[in-house]
Amino acid sequence: MRAVLLFSSITLIAASPLTPKKPDSAKPLTAAQKQDYAKVIQPIFDANCISCHGTKKVKGKLRLDTLEATLKGGKNPTFTIGKPDDSMLLARVFLERTAGDVMPPKAEKPLTKEQKEAIYAFIEGQPIPAELAKAALAAPKAKK
Numbered sequence: 001m002r003a004v005l006l007f008s009s010i011t012l013i014a015a016s017p018l019t020p021k022k023p024d025s026a027k028p029l030t031a032a033q034k035q036d037y038a039k040v041i042q043p044i045f046d047a048n049c050i051s052c053h054g055t056k057k058v059k060g061k062l063r064l065d066t067l068e069a070t071l072k073g074g075k076n077p078t079f080t081i082g083k084p085d086d087s088m089l090l091a092r093v094f095l096e097r098t099a100g101d102v103m104p105p106k107a108e109k110p111l112t113k114e115q116k117e118a119i120y121a122f123i124e125g126q127p128i129p130a131e132l133a134k135a136a137l138a139a140p141k142a143k144k
């Protein structure tokens with residue numbers, strides 16, 4: 001009896017890495033999150049990202065010109081709301097300006113601290129504070 005129990009628990013442990021992980025079932029965005037995206041995040045992407053991630057150019061197979069496209073991701077997923085530490089988009093936006101993978105790329109106008117913080121808050125699932133939103137949107141636009 002003991003042997004049987006032991007055997008079955010070993011099989012369980014052995015099987016777990018092979019079981020395909022279900023993708024995180026991303027919760028739909030709340031109305032407030034959609035509003036934050038439209039008011040703050042999309043304008044940041046419009047000014048700084050869509051020249052390479054929009055209808056004309058789709059670098060990294062990623063479009064950032066609509067919420068749907070942003071959530072769909074490119075070659076890799078962009079982010080899951082509530083999981084900032086797992087977000088490739090966030091990681092690349094926060095890289096040092098000298099890093100090869102930084103977004104926007106080195107030669108482009110960098111995002112401001114407030115823009116990065118607004119994106120962080122959004123991906124964290126927090127409401128973007130009004131002051132931060134204002135500061136993020138006040139940043140001069142990147143050349144198109």
Ligand code: HEC
Binds near residue numbers: 049051052089108
């Ligand atoms: C001048 C062009 C350019 C601009 C502007 C730009 N990117 Fe990119 N981006 C690229 C290129 C080229 C790639 C593909 C190569 C790579 O992954 O580095 C890429 C890839 C990415 C990826 C990885 C896509 C994937 O699924 O692998 C992310 C995320 C990203 N960019 C985010 C951004 C964000 C956010 C902005 C604006 C804040 C931005 N990019 C602005 C050129 C640009």
